[in-house]
Amino acid sequence: MAIEIEDLGRAAYADVLARMQQLHARVRARELAGRVLFVEHEPVYTAGRATPRDELTADVVPVDRGGRVTFHGPGQLVVYPIVRLPRRDLRDWLRRLEAFGVAVCADLGLDAASSVDGTGVFVGAHKVASVGVAVKHWINLHGIAINVAMDLRPWHAVRPCGRAPETMSDLQTVAGRPIDMAAVKLAARRQVFVHLVAADPV
DSSP: OOOEEEEEEEEOHHHHHHHHHHHHHHHHTTSOSEEEEEEEEOSEEEEOTTOOGGGOOTTEEEOSSSSOEEEEOTTEEEEEEEEBOSSSOHHHHHHHHHHHHHHHHHHTTOOOEEOSSSSEEEETTEEEEEEEEEEETTEEEEEEEEEOSOOOGGGGGSOGGGSOGGGBOOHHHHHTSOOOHHHHHHHHHHHHHHHTOOSSOO
16 A cells, blocks of 8 residues: 555644544554645644643644644645654654755755754754654654745744744745745655655554
8 A cells, every 4th residue: 555645735723633533543453554644724823742831822722742832824834644653763753754844945945954852944043844743553643844935923922832933934034035835845745755654664
């Protein structure tokens, strides 16, 4: 069974979360080798397991991934690889997600680097992609969100991943030129099978 990419276009977070959970169950039952979801979310704040209690306001959706509060919205490509981990090593998996984000940036002519803590991708001092996962039965849920060409104002309502809002940027801003979603999806399609999908997962 081949692992395919499913492009959901623009969708509500709750619908995509339900889709992820459905796919995870099918992968666990070995009905499916895996699936990689591409999506642009309708605007939403989500909070991972490490979020301090005082940041869990009424407009924030608590989820089971790691990390703290983040924002999803139009102009951001979120990649959810619902796959068995190539190795039973969570740190290795986080590094693979970051390496995927760095490679997507490189395809677009941007010199990016992984974070020091496994939570994202930076171009200089600017964070352009965030990582947050939940691994159950060595099958991944959630993934990496790449800021392509966003309205950056919503970041300023929270401390994204516990950082100053000014840290957050997008590919278009750091590149100083237009970057469209189609180009980023193409780069992501090229890199996803290099970094995230193993030929023989354990």
